[in-house]
Amino acid sequence: MLLFDHLQYALPSLQQHALSLGEDNGKIISKQAIDKRFNEAALQFTYKLFETLMGHQLADNRLSSHLYDHFNSIKVMDSTEFKLPGYFARDFPGYGNNNAPACGAIQLEYDVLNKKIHFLSLSNARKSDKTFADQRMDNISQGDLILRDLGYYSTDSYAKIEQRKASYVSRLKAQVLIYQKTTKGFVVLSWADILRMIKKSKGNCFDQWVYIGKEQKHPVRLMAWLLPPHEQQKRLQRKQLNRGRIRKEDLIWSKLNMLITNINENTFDAQEVYNLYKIRWQIELMFKTWKSILNIDITRKMKTGRFKCYLYSKFIWVLICWDITRVVELNIWKSAKKLMSPYKCMDILKVKALSLRKILFAFREQVLDWLINTIGILINYGQKENRKGKVQLNELLQLK
Numbered sequence: 236m237l238l239f240d241h242l243q244y245a246l247p248s249l250q251q252h253a254l255s256l257g258e259d260n261g262k263i264i265s266k267q268a269i270d271k272r273f274n275e276a277a278l279q280f281t282y283k284l285f286e287t288l289m290g291h292q293l294a295d296n297r298l299s300s301h302l303y304d305h306f307n308s309i310k311v312m313d314s315t316e317f318k319l320p321g322y323f324a325r326d327f328p329g330y331g332n333n334n335a336p337a338c339g340a341i342q343l344e345y346d347v348l349n350k351k352i353h354f355l356s357l358s359n360a361r362k363s364d365k366t367f368a369d370q371r372m373d374n375i376s377q378g379d380l381i382l383r384d385l386g387y388y389s390t391d392s393y394a395k396i397e398q399r400k401a402s403y404v405s406r407l408k409a410q411v412l413i414y415q416k417t418t419k420g421f422v423v424l425s426w427a428d429i430l431r432m433i434k435k436s437k438g439n440c441f442d443q444w445v446y447i448g449k450e451q452k453h454p455v456r457l458m459a460w461l462l463p464p465h466e467q468q469k470r471l472q473r474k475q476l477n478r479g480r481i482r483k484e485d486l487i488w489s490k491l492n493m494l495i496t497n498i499n500e501n502t503f504d505a506q507e508v509y510n511l512y513k514i515r516w517q518i519e520l521m522f523k524t525w526k527s528i529l530n531i532d533i534t535r536k537m538k539t540g541r542f543k544c545y546l547y548s549k550f551i552w553v554l555i556c557w558d559i560t561r562v563v564e565l566n567i568w569k570s571a572k573k574l575m576s577p578y579k580c581m582d583i584l585k586v587k588a589l590s591l592r593k594i595l596f597a598f599r600e601q602v603l604d605w606l607i608n609t610i611g612i613l614i615n616y617g618q619k620e621n622r623k624g625k626v627q628l629n630e631l632l633q634l635k
Contacts, residue, residue, distance in 0.1 A: 237281065237548035239592045242585050245530050273541035285547045288554045289352065297349045298568055301633040305502065306402065307378035309348040311515050312371065312387060315522040316340045316360045317532030319542075326539045327359040335360075341531065341546075342367045347517050348380075348632065350561050352554065357546050365389060375399045382515040390448040393455060397497055404512045407447070407493045413457065414446040421452060426487045429459050433491075442505045447495070455495040458505045462492050514631050524578045525553065528585055552588075556581045559606075563613045574629055576619040583617055584609065 240247040240255050249266035256264050302309070319327050319337035329338035338360035344353045354371060364386035372392070375381060377400040388405050396403045407413075413429075414421040424445060433441050441459040446452040462470070470489040475481055496508055503511065525531045529549045534542055557577075564575040587609050594601045621627050 237544055238552060239588060241529070241545060241549060242552070242588045245533065246535055270538075270541075273538055273544060275540065278540045278543055278547075281544045281547045281551075285551050285554070288551055289355065292351055292554065292558060298565065298632070299635040300348060301635065302348060306348065306380040307376065308346045309380045309382065309511075309514060310344055310346050310353065310375075311518045312342070312344040312354070312368065312381075312383045313515070313518045313522070314340050314342045314364055314367070314386075315526075315532075317526075319534060320536050322536045323539060323542065328361055330360070339546075341522075343518060343521065344371060345518055345521065347514050350557075350564075352557065355550055355553075357543065365392075368392065372396075372399075375401050377401060380404070380511065382512060384515070390451050390453055393495075393497070394451070394453055402496070402498050404494055404496045404498070404508055406512075407457070407495050409488055411447050412449050414452060415443075416446060421446060426484070426491060429457075429493075430461075430487060430490060433459060433461055438505075440505050442500065455497065456500065457493065457495050458508060459491050459493045460505075460509075461490055466492075510626065510631050513626065514628075517628070521577065524581055525549070528578070528581050529553070553581075556584045559584065559609070560613070560617070563610055563617070567614055567618065568634070572629075574619040575613065575617050579619075580613055580617040583612055587612070 236252055236255055240252055243255075244251050249269050252269050253264050253266045256262070256269070317339055318329070318335050319339050321336040323337040323339075327337045327339045329335035340358050340360040340362065342354065342356045342358065342364075344355075345351070346353055353374065354367075356367075364384070365388075368383065368387035369392075372395055375396060379399075379401040381396055381401060381403040383403075383405065385406055385408055388408070390411065393403060393405075413424040415424050416422075429441050433439060439461060441457065443457060444454055445457045447455055447457075467489045471481055471485065474485050474489070494508060494512055498508060498511075529552065531546065531549055534545070560575050560577060560580040563580070567573050567575065587605070591602075591605055594605050619628070
């Protein structure tokens with residue numbers, strides 16, 4: 236019921252659950268009886284099922300890549316927030332205003348290179364990204380490449396990643412001070428200084444080892460480029476929306492795209508590092524897919540336990556779809572050098588799920604036939620389309 240009803244209905248009601256159960260086993264059950272079953276035991280069972288499936292994702296199912304010469308994995312972490320009805324404010328407190336009295340957040344850590352989800356959780360939006368980043372620090376291993384958004388980093392986190400003999404690529408927070416080391420000591424390097432150096436450089440790029448943090452003075456490799464005018468304008472608009480005014484420093488900051496890393500320039504040049512950071516966008520595409528197809532950001536007034544059961548059942552469906560898509564992608568890449576579109580594949584599997592439900596409850600011996608038929612449909616209709624003028628994922632991942 237939990238696994239399939241939300242694929243058929245955007246917001247399944249208790250009445251619709253009752254009808255579905257009646258179709259599955261021919262028994263009549265009231266919606267009140269179903270409501271009582273959304274208790275702590277049901278939540279624990281659903282979560283345990285999700286947790287077990289997380290631990291049994293398909294292993295050794297990865298595409299061959301030149302990046303394995305440098306990294307064992309590319310771990311991307313990000314979160315997505317969604318507003319909830321005020322009814323959920325006790326368990327999912329929002330930001331204290333009328334627009335978001337209750338707000339949920341999903342945290343995801345995904346290994347793009349090995350196609351594996353390492354961490355997936357539901358929490359309230361007030362819990363900071365850095366809290367999750369600190370919790371995941373012990374899971375960083377030698378040879379990992381860590382790509383996260385700014386909210387997950389602090390200056391000391393870069394040192395912790397390096398201590399684990401791992402690599403990182405990150406944007407630089409605007410408030411972090413940058414220094415150059417001279418014979419007279421540390422000298423502040425302003426954004427205006429960097430802007431002038433870019434304009435004088437041959438490659439229109441600043442690429443130097445500097446020091447960051449007023450107290451730490453931690454060495455990092457800083458790369459900076461000029462943003463196109465339309466991107467500069469977007470930045471200024473966001474800044475004005477958040478702050479209400481534009482400062483002189485904002486005008487300079489809006490022109491710069493800055494990344495920091497601990498990867499040596501002899502290993503990857505500035506453009507190659509920039510391409511590595513572009514891989515982070517894959518996690519944004521995953522969130523968009525889940526919201527569009529599984530409606531993870533849409534709910535209505537109900538018991539909190541029922542809401543959590545819904546979310547974790549959707550996470551279970553995500554993992555099932557992911558494993559099926561990975562198997563198909565591995566074979567289609569070997570034969571035709573094509574990648575699969577997670578969006579297309581999840582959309583197809585959502586449609587095919589209704590026929591699978593009938594098979595599971597009535598004709599289980601037909602599951603293999605269903606799987607073979609579904610894989611054929613995915614191969615024909617689920618491949619990723621290359622967009623002209625854009626760097627493709629297979630190029631970013633340097634697939635062989």
